[in-house]
Amino acid sequence: MAEYDTFADRYDTTFELVPLRTYVEAHSIMELVGDVTEQAWLDVACGTGAYTRQLRRRGASRVLGVDLSPEMIRVARDAEQERPSGVEYQVADVGALGDVGRFDGALGVYLLHYSESVEHLHDMCRNIGRSLRPGGRFVAYQLSPDISQVPGYYLKYGADFLLRSDGPLENGEAFAFRINVTGFQSPYFTVYYWSRAALEEALTEAGFGEIRWVMPTLSPEGHDHPGPQWWQDHLDQPFAVLLEAVKM
Ligand SMILES: C[S@@+](CC[C@H](N)C(=O)[O-])C[C@H]1O[C@@H](n2cnc3c(N)ncnc32)[C@H](O)[C@@H]1O
Numbered sequence: 001m002a003e004y005d006t007f008a009d010r011y012d013t014t015f016e017l018v019p020l021r022t023y024v025e026a027h028s029i030m031e032l033v034g035d036v037t038e039q040a041w042l043d044v045a046c047g048t049g050a051y052t053r054q055l056r057r058r059g060a061s062r063v064l065g066v067d068l069s070p071e072m073i074r075v076a077r078d079a080e081q082e083r084p085s086g087v088e089y090q091v092a093d094v095g096a097l098g099d100v101g102r103f104d105g106a107l108g109v110y111l112l113h114y115s116e117s118v119e120h121l122h123d124m125c126r127n128i129g130r131s132l133r134p135g136g137r138f139v140a141y142q143l144s145p146d147i148s149q150v151p152g153y154y155l156k157y158g159a160d161f162l163l164r165s166d167g168p169l170e171n172g173e174a175f176a177f178r179i180n181v182t183g184f185q186s187p188y189f190t191v192y193y194w195s196r197a198a199l200e201e202a203l204t205e206a207g208f209g210e211i212r213w214v215m216p217t218l219s220p221e222g223h224d225h226p227g228p229q230w231w232q233d234h235l236d237q238p239f240a241v242l243l244e245a246v247k248m
Contacts, residue, residue, distance in 0.1 A: 004047070004068075004071065005072070006187060009071075011075065017158070017181045019222065019225050020159075024234065025216070026054075028141070029051065029139065032242050040060065040101075040103045042103040042105070042128070043107045044108045044128060045067055046089065047069075048072050049089065051107055052087050056087050062103075063088070064087075065088070068092065073090070073091050096123065100131055103132055103133070105139065106138045112142050112199065113143040116172075117172060125203050128206070129207045129208055133247065138243075141242050143191060143194075145196040149163045149169070158180060160178045160179070162177070172194070175191060199243065209248045213242070216235075216238050216240065
């Protein structure tokens with residue numbers, strides 16, 4: 001995931017340049033996360049800490065952000081130094097995460113599709129599960145198992161996928177993705193396709209139950225940016241969906 005190191009300093013501009021991040025992504029994630037007052041939350045693949053800080057601002061008592069990229073964590077720590085909020089950060093592969101304590105909730109925004117193998121996927125889920133108390137929730141937002149394979153389907157939303165369009169995708173299949181909007185182009189990353197069944201199996205094996213898939217929604221403010229019709233393709237077949245699982 002060395003790609004993230006190369007543009008960590010510019011990463012946060014995606015929240016301004018990609019309307020989907022605010023009006024669909026952040027809105028849907030925070031709606032599902034709900035009230036975090038006095039709860040401890042772990043943010044896995046926290047990146048530059050946008051959601052990590054938001055959890056703390058919303059009243060979480062302890063928030064730890066973990067990410068594989070030292071540069072993304074450096075940017076997150078710089079923000080913390082500039083405006084101290086009591087958030088902690090750690091550089092680690094979630095697939096090899098040690099004991100970081102017990103949390104009430106774990107958030108994983110754009111993480112599980114970076115699992116390079118079934119073993120890596122299971123390791124990530126197991127480590128997240130081990131970090132949660134019984135009854136604790138894992139909320140994920142990640143590539144949809146039903147992603148459109150139509151070339152350029154998500155381009156107007158700033159998401160550029162190079163996907164096979166001949167036949168269904170297979171578990172563990174690698175494909176390229178980049179953020180591509182006016183004013184910002186990331187390098188291509190390799191992401192991996194995981195089916196609903198593969199994700200549910202990894203979570204179940206990690207001790208999760210009550211697994212629930214949730215479709216993202218558009219915030220009321222988003223209706224006017226630039227208009228409700230513009231969002232329809234994404235709402236019909238979003239490239240990312242929400243997943244909630246409870247630690248048994
Ligand atoms: C698209 S960014 C999302 C960052 C943040 N969650 C957000 O939504 O702004 C994906 C992040 O996943 C991290 N990542 C990828 N594989 C990882 C792994 N195995 N363990 C921890 N972090 C990982 C990358 O370093 C990158 O910061």
